[in-house]
Amino acid sequence: MKTILIIDDEKEIRELLTIYLKNLGYTTLEAANGAEAMEMFEREAVDLVIADIMMPEMDGYQLLKTMRSTSNIPFLFVSAKSDDMDKIYGLQLGADDYVGKPFNPLEVASRVQALFRRIEAYRDPEEQELDYIEIGDIRLDLKGCKLYKAGVQEETTSYEFKILALLMKGAGRVMTKAHIYEQVWGEEYIGDENLIMVYISKIREKIEANPRKPDYLITIRGLGYRFEKGC
Structure with a gap:
């Protein structure tokens, strides 16, 4: 979308x-x-x-x-x-x-x-054939729908994977809760912030060394979330 x-x-x-x-x-x-x-x-x-x-x-x-x-x-x-x-x-x-x-x-x-x-x-053929995204020790297999942390596969739900893929593809850019919801669920955002927060918390447990002090998935207070480009 x-x-x-x-x-x-x-x-x-x-x-x-x-x-x-x-x-x-x-x-x-x-x-x-x-x-x-x-x-x-x-x-x-x-x-x-x-x-x-x-x-x-x-x-x-x-x-x-x-x-x-x-x-x-x-x-x-x-x-x-x-x-x-x-x-x-x-x-x-x-x-x-x-x-x-x-x-x-x-x-x-x-x-x-x-x-x-x-x-x-006219998109670069390499970009069209992108199979994965890799940032730091996080690797996302886009075709196989698999998440790896430091080479070890982490199980994810479909929504966790979609949210993480959206954030990693837009690494460095802040994404609001509304944008995440509308892109992942394909519906108009109705203001259910808790739903997004729950999924963000679950993703952090799988990719962060310390979920309470994240290095990758950063909260931008009052705006939304940003996935850091380089960690």
């Missing part, structure tokens, strides 16, 4: 795009301006960005420049600045596509799908 960050200062546009994208099975996040979007981008696992250009605090061009300094995430402009020079400038900055306003939400949804297909088609 892919997560799409929608950034526009018009609430109605964000809600319209959310409806169409969720109907296609995507998870969506919303931000009203570039500054808010950057805060969200830094703490959430986002797979694609849809952004307006003319926004308060940080416009779409500056937002794209900032994101491109650390990420090659697919980026789609949906903007009323639809002159050829505006499109050319946006694409030169690193945008992957550009749709002018007013727009047909079906077109935007189709372009999102096309971007994801393009990424999959």
